[in-house]
Amino acid sequence: MDDYMFREYVKQAKPVAEETSYLEIFSYSDPTRNTVKEEPLPTGELENFLHQQGAFQPPILPTGVTRVAGLRMILQQKASHPETFSPQYISLKQREYVSMVETMRLPYRGIESTSAVGPFFWAAFDQDEERPHLQILFRKSDVRKKGLTRGWELMLSHDMRGGMTMGYCKGTSSSDIVECVRHLKACALQIGHPMLLPTIIFSHDMSSKTDIKQREARDWLRKLEHAVSMRQEIDDKESYVDQDGLVDFDLINRHLVECHSQVLWKRPKAYMQILQSFDEAMELFKSAAENSERWQGELKRLNASMLSRHEFYRKKLQGIDSYAYTTLQRLAIQRSALYNIIAQRESKLNFQMAGEQRKLAHASKRDSGAQKTIALLGALFLPGAFLTSMFSMSFFNFQNGVVDVNPEGPIVSESFWIYWAVTIPLTLLIVGLWHYWERRKEMRYQEEDLLLEKGVESMEIQIQAQMRRRTMSKVSTWDTKAS
Known part of the structure; x- marks a missing residue:
């Protein structure tokens, strides 16, 4: 079942290209022969590296010298593609990815964890009872910032009989994978433990x-x-x-x-x-x-x-x-x-x-009160104006010389000044009284505005005081003796 699901997920995955290198660390019974090697891995040499052919053939050891432990990994330490850690994306061609997983005995479930969120760790033995391998998955790759995915992933397979650890590791420049690999190379004598690299990564993360x-x-x-x-x-x-x-x-x-x-x-x-x-x-x-x-x-x-x-x-x-x-x-x-x-x-x-x-x-x-005042003034002066027009007929005689033979023609009464002598002072008096009345109203309105503002402030103070009293009443209801 695992291999079928693995191949189905690989078919659905989209490959992206990343810069690839390899790491080999071997520890021998003769410490002078211990080797640590990290170099770029061209695409055409991937199969040779997986099967230890060509330039990757293991060295011939002298009699009496045995390999104690070893580690062989494919590294992509500075992954830069924007979708390199998106779900259902892999950093190798599909055929190469399948070959890597099957040859190195890496966990098939690794490709299913591309969508995992948060720090993810899984470890279990495979189903090979004759030569069991401890398979490990460790990743944190659920971050996307400024359009770029970030994180790291690690897949390992440890041969319990031969002591050889095979793996694949990828990380972006924002991760600590470069420092972790440098730390791993400094611990070359301890590569026999499959949890060494996961512990190093966790140490840098924490x-x-x-x-x-x-x-x-x-x-x-x-x-x-x-x-x-x-x-x-x-x-x-x-x-x-x-x-x-x-x-x-x-x-x-x-x-x-x-x-x-x-x-x-x-x-x-x-x-x-x-x-x-x-x-x-x-x-x-x-x-x-x-x-x-x-x-x-x-x-x-x-x-x-x-x-x-x-x-x-x-x-x-x-x-x-x-x-x-x-x-x-x-x-x-x-x-x-x-x-x-x-x-x-x-x-x-x-x-x-x-x-x-x-x-x-x-x-x-x-x-509205001012409008009423104006209306009242109009109502007061309108009859007077009407009466004035009526009384004005006594001051003017436009029929003089028309109905009689008086050569002087129309005349104005000598008492016409009385109209102005009464109208002008009366008008000034009324306008002055109205102006005085308006000034008194404005002063009264200002006093009302001040009282209104004080009323709003006192209302706020009263509400806050009520709120404080309610709060204090809640506190005072706490029965300290009972508690």
Whole structure:
């Protein structure tokens, strides 16, 4: 079943080209013959490397010298294709990929793990009872940034009888694969253990960068606490408050989100599960190798050392988990406090808007009063104007000289000045009284506006006081004696 599914997945996979090299490390009973070799691997030489033909033939050993352990790997340490770690993508041609997996006895399930998310580890023996191989899968390749996939993957197959480890390793430049391979070459005497390279990769992945990121997140949190809760745990020059005493709440909100994301980086629980899988793989290897001659001596000590290192990382991850949990809880408190501050600001803004709306309502009322005044004045003066037009007939005689023979023609009465003598002062008096009345109303309106603003402020104070009383009442209902 495995081989059928493997070939079906290979048919569906899309190949991409990557720069390829190979690594050979051999350890002999004569330490002077130990070799470490890493060179580019041309595409046409892949089959020769897999079958140890041509330039890759094993050396002829002198009598009495035997190979203790060995490692042969195909490396793609600086994968650069944008889709190199996308699901159902492989970095070799389909025929070459099938040949590599079958010749090196790599796990068929490797191609099925291309879509795995998070750190992924799997180890098990194949079904060959005569010459069993411990197969290992280890990868972290679910990241895509700026259109490029990132990560690394490792496939290993360890011959339990011959001590030879075959494998394939790929990683992007953002991963630590180059440093891990350099570390592996420095540990050439310990290549007999199949978990050596996975442990090296895990060690680099769990380097001090993880602790430093958590420390930086905690420092960032202190700055946010100073901005939101005014906790005095940082220098004033590091705060979010500018020289004018203003705080950018939008910036604080964005930084809260970014700080939360940084705390969640490399979740400790996921890596503790990887360590648990490591221990299970170590137990598989120990149960199969402890009865052989190779188990005695260096291999047994290396196994104990690696188990101790795994326990060290487990304790370290437990500390990171507790540290991150505290940071997340404090971030949640600051986020809640920030939302409360923003809600209070919005409430105050709503009060101000309500006050402005009341002012507009009063202004509309005043305008309507002014219109009524104008209408009243018109109503008062309209009869007078009408009567004036009526009385004006006594001051003008347009019929003079028309109905009689008076040569003077139409005449104006000598008493016409009385009209102006009465009309002008009366008009000025009425306009002056109206202007005085309007000034009095404006002063009264200003006093009403001040009282309105004070009413809005007192309303806000009253509501806040009620909220405080409700909060204190909740606190006071806590039965401390009963608890």
